[in-house]
Amino acid sequence: MSVTDSTPSAGFTPPTRFAVPGRIAVSNRAAATWQRATLTEVRRETPHAATFRFAVPDWEGHLPGQHLMLRLRAGDGYVAQRHYSIASPPDDTGHIELTLDHVDGGEVSGWFHTVAKPGDEVEVRGPLSGFFAWPGDRPALLVGAGSGVVPLMSMVRHHRARGLSVPLRLLVSARGPEELIYASEYGAETAPVFTRTAPEGVPVGRVSAAHVAALLADRPEGGWEAYVCGSNGFAEHASRLLVDAGQPVDRIRIERFG
């Protein structure tokens, strides 16, 4: 994969500025090939979310922020497939991790949370899509809610693993401390926001203009690249706050659940 700042083809460019240019050239081969992934470990994160670690021997590598497609097959041939963000940072372990919410009535997440155990095999294809990828080059503002923090955590972990000096900040919203995914991993780069219940002395409320102002403070040279991930309601709310606080629309990348 190679990093690019412009669109790969020098062809038609619309008269308005391109809102969200892709960050990387993507491998069409990796996107098209289904590979076997063997579950090796399950770790509980919160009452509703768990991390699933897979051995994927032929994984060609990914960048933080990318996702994959995963499929399960029933005995009668029925297949269910879903897109999931990758939680683990790029590394050479031959393993990747996904963190999945247990969705009410979810046929795929329900299987993972109630049936799956180490040794089970599923199929994946990817990594997919370059627009939400963060190669670790530009100062990054990460804003996530619920399991929207998953692709952002891959960025935080990458930043730490490589000892990067480029500024990176994470604003993560959760219903309460017990619902905060990766709670024990956050450091000085992270500000949690609790919307329903909070520890003693911590206010309860949704992400506000004040949170975003603190996030945007001390603008680095070249400005921030903002990455927003969560439900559509959260993404609309957070992206409007970013725009209102002066973040350029063409430096905001959004990944919405669905």
Add this chain to the structure above:
Amino acid sequence: MNVTRGFTGRPRVRNDGLPPGQYDAGDDWPVLSAEVTPDLTPAEWTFTVDGLVAEPRTWTWDEAHALPPSAYEGDIHCVTSWSKFGVRFGGVSLDAFLDAVRPAPEATHVVAYSHTGYTTNLPLADVTGGRAWIVWEYGDGPLPAEHGGPARLIVPHLYFWKSAKWIAGLRLLDHDEPGFWEQNGYHHRGNPWEEQRYSGD
């Protein structure tokens, strides 16, 4: 592909309208735009058709609404695997706009682009002959902004990323030029019945 141990999946529903690998989203209509939803009023909205045409032209909101009304009633399919049944979009057939600008004989493809700068490529044949619309109504009301309002393109026989939100124009070309998702690894045509999700499918 091997059977996944212990996986049964949701109850099977026979549905001939469901392309392979898709599920019925029911009343949900997920929003998946990659950019900030723009503040775009009908008064600011314009729609331009240019490139390989005899008479390039830009329509305002009122001028577009003066064209013969046309509606799509049917199903839509998103590459992320949901499909939505029995939707209604009201607007104008894209044929009405193309008839006015008169495409050149050498035009084979279009790039559709949004007021945000989003782009997507389509063969001209996929947006002519009553297969594509510029729409501003969903159901009986105005098209919501997060779903592409005030006006979007719809090309419902292809995956819905081809149906550019906040549509600003079409440029007619004599070659295929990949758009935003197509440069990010997605299929150039995106036919849900052939499951053309990613490049190489």
